[in-house]
Amino acid sequence: MVKKILLILIISGFTVAYGQTIKTDVVVIGGGASGVAAGIQAARSNTKTLIVEAGPWLGGSLTAGANCIVDANRNLPSGIWGEFRKHVRQFYKNVPGFDTIANAPLRFEPYTGAAILKKITDTVKHLTVKINTPFTAIKKNGDTWELTITENGKPVTVKARVVIDATETGDVAAKAGAKFDVGFDSKKTTGEAIAPGDALPLIQEITWIAILKDYGAGTNHTIAKPEGYNAADYACLKDKDIKKMLADGKLPNDKYMVKWGECANSFPVTMHNLEPENRDAFYKQAKLHTLGLVYFIETELGFKNLGLDPKEFDTADGLPYIPYIREARRTVGLIRMAMDDITAPYDNPSKLYYRTSIGVGDASPGQHYAADSGAPKTNYPPMPGYSIPMGAVVIKDIDNLLVTEKALSVTHLVNASSFYPSVQMTLGQGVGTIAAYCAFFKTTTKHLEVRKIQIELLDYKGYLMPFVDVNQTHRYFRAVQQIGATGMLRGVQIANGKTASVYFLPDSAVKTSEIKPVMLDLYTRSFLWFNKAKPGEVFTVGNLLSFISEMTLADPETLKKNLQSFWKTKYKFTTDFNTERPITRLEFAVLANIYINPFGRMVDITGRFVN
Template identity: 65%
Template sequence: MIKKLLAVLFVFNCTLSFAQTIKTDILVIGGGASGTAAAIQGARSKLKTMLIEQGPWLGGSMISGGMCIIDGNRNLPSGIWGEFRRRVRDFYSKTPGYDTAYNATLRFEPYTGAAILKKITDTVKNLTVKLNTPFTGIKKDGIGWDVSVSLDGKTATIKAKVVIDATETGDVAAKAGETFVYGFDSKKQTAEALAPDNESSQLQDLTWIAILKDFGALADKTIPRPEGYDATAYACLKGKNIKQMLNDGRLPNDKYMIKWAECGNQFPVTADNLKPENREAFYAKARLHTLGLIYYLQTELGYKNLGLDDGFTTPDHLPYIPYLREAGRATKGLVRMMLDDVYKPYDRESKLYRTAIAVGDASPGQHYTDANAPKINYPPFPAYGVPLGAIVLKDLDNLLVTEKAMSVTHLVNASTMYPSVQMAIGQGAGATAAFCAFFKTTTQNLNVRIIQGELLDFKAWIMPFTDVKPTDPYFRAMQQIGASGLLKGVHKTEGNVTRLLFQPDSLVATSEIKPTLEEIYTRGFLWFNKEKPGPVFTVGNLLSFISETTLTDPHTLEIAMQKAWKEQYKFASPFDLKRPVTRREFAILANRFFNPFARSVDIAGRMVN
């Protein structure tokens, strides 16, 4: 009997030990916009993926933080972000007054966004999601990592080949040993023309958002007077157009997102406030500040009919987390994304645009209650690509960072931190992690083109060309030619927005393509010396170059191309060797026949021989 009991206990202990150690290819820590997208992509790339989130919802700032009016990337519906966007629009398509236009600002109720993300993740094979699961520690294990978490109230170890730190505050990378910089970089440090002369630790304010619901004119939803309430803190609102401010934050079903500047619910934050040991007490003060604003709105401004929506299950019905715009940024990324990578991507010595794994266009915000904070006069902000090296840590193999911990400058973070941009970045991080896990390698041996190719397979964008829609059958060809640098995007400013255009119907200038063709192809220099094409490249020039690089008989190629021109490629213009070739025609045929995208580039975007 004793022997049998000992045997049972032995089996039980083995089972318990097994349950406390979990193995996975990819571990994503943090279920925000980037973390959720990273986990989805990692799993869709057929790698075993686990996502842990310390809160009850996925979505981070965008959902758990109530930031549910999304303007950024509305012209760039890349991959998983585009999928989420479509699902939200489909959900509300029959809601009266809901704007379902292609590039309309996205508006949704937070719990609807959470339900949509849950539905997506529930249907992804190879993906395990654990909510209410705090991260507690991390240590290196060979080329992978051992991560400690609190799972169902017990400590568990997750052994992962690759870890993605998608926390809002870079907690995982910090515990792994990464160092961070906070606030403004100086002009001397980054050589950015818009940077202030002196560095500053000043962070953008956070906002503890509130979601209010209109319960009808006769309703009284006044909350109890918050602790420490001071009406003078919100007095500047008496001169504001409150109805317009509410309308700007309008959500479906008579709800409003309250994210007000100045004496609204912005709240100053410091690096010290964000330390794990100080965070809880600081966040409690920020919540009280927002509750004070709601109480002021109800009692001083007469909006008793507006009450806190009960979608969040917190005791005060405020979101689970704040909308945090800035935290510590990694100091040791493989590359550091600068403002010139946004405004002048083609003029830089490094060609980081060639390594992009995500796209963004969010206008940079400047949210400071401190009147002495530096004010940056950003010119109209262009759409841009996010380089692969900005999410990779130089000294910590197989640990990737997203959210505010990326290797970018303060001025760039003001855009890349935006939730829809982060969802695109997260997908890029997921594909990068999948590359390392699949090939059993480290982040020191990344293949940019393979990672980008995987992203394109899953409908993600690597070039922010807003005039080429993803429904175009040759969308990928134009993305790949753009990423090669053979045909460069053109900035076009409209008001406060600058778009990056491919201009597919424009003509191809010989001076634009010659440097890259000679850089990529050894026979290119000889061809240009022999053919001496004019200022505008023609269909005949293109066919001649294809013949030269593929060693195809010119006459045979011409006959085949004439037949395929309309039947296969669906070109609208006539086949005429003397006619100038359009950028669309050039991109499709170049991608098909001599494929410059296949040429490897390093992490700085330089061609690899």
């Protein structure tokens, strides 16, 4: 009898011990915009994936932080970001006043956004999500990462081949020993013309956003006066058009997102404030400042009908779970993305990072600093759409630890755009694809095959290039994306105010001077062909047929006959087949992609072609 009891206890002990260790392929720490997208994609790419989120919601700053009016990437509905946006629009399609214009800024209630993300993750095979589960430690054991998380008050070990740090402040990378940059980089360090002469350890202010509900005229929903309240802190608002400011933050169902600068709810921050040991005390100050703003709006400005909705967030004060953090520490990655990689991506032959793209963005950079902070004013040019390179998410000298959010390896100037939630959701999908590649092929981030990873991302409707005029509904979206990622046909930036959209211009003629350098780089016999064919300023249909014949050794007459037959039937081109006329960029992209496959040529982490 004693032996039986002992045996039961031993077996029970082993069961408990086993239950305290989770084995997975990929673990994502942080369920924010990038983390949830990374987890979804890694799982969809058939790797066992775990998302660990310290808070009660998925979505990070989009939902738990209440930054729920999203205007960036609205013309770039890449993959999971486009999927999320579609679900939000579908949910609100019958709500009076909801803007249904295709590229309108996305507006939603935080709770609804979080619920949509949960619904998406619930349907993904191979994906497990743990909320209210803090991360505490990380170490490497051979080729396996071992992390400690706290579940129901007890430590649990997670073992994984690949880790994604999707925390708001790079906490996982910091514990793993990564190196960081903080604040303004100097011009001499980054080569950015608009960077300051000297580095400055200043980071952008945080904002503890408030969601206010209009309870109707004549009602009074004034909150209790917050601790330390001083009306003078918000005095500059008396000269503002508050009704317009509220209207700018209008949400469905009579709610308003209050994310105001100057003397409102932006709050100065240092990296020291954001360290885990200092965070809670600092957050308390920031929340009191926002509660003071709410009280000021209700009392001094006379909007007693506006109040914090206790149903929106399950918090004692009615504020969001987390602040909106714009900047923290940036890891030192395999490459560092700078402003020139955005404004002039094709101009540096040693850094053709766009060719390694795993995501796209177009957010206009913000500058959120107190007037007395000493932060220099940055004169950004119109911000064009851009590609985010693979090397910016891979930490230098640390294998199989990938970063997103503010820990991305970019300069301070680039972070002012790349941190934006919709950009991060797009990026997160690319990071999840990298993680799945490393886990599936049992390899490391030292041995990434750029094109294989990009092909997987394209399979799941991700964008590599920020072209706004050939979207996923286009028959040849993929061909255009792949040709664009070679640089053979370049995107064209067209400014519109503070932004500059990037166009592919599918109906424009192909210029020989644009495609020739890449052709010479890719195909060994192309030098002989150019010397013999001597194409004119504009490339013709006949020029491309001749080039294809030379590179593939196809019989020219047979090739011509086949293309003439397929021109409108198989390829659905709307133009007439005529070898003498200029070939359009779309026609070139489609035919080059099929017959000479320049995207099939491997590239290294800097974007240079390799044999």
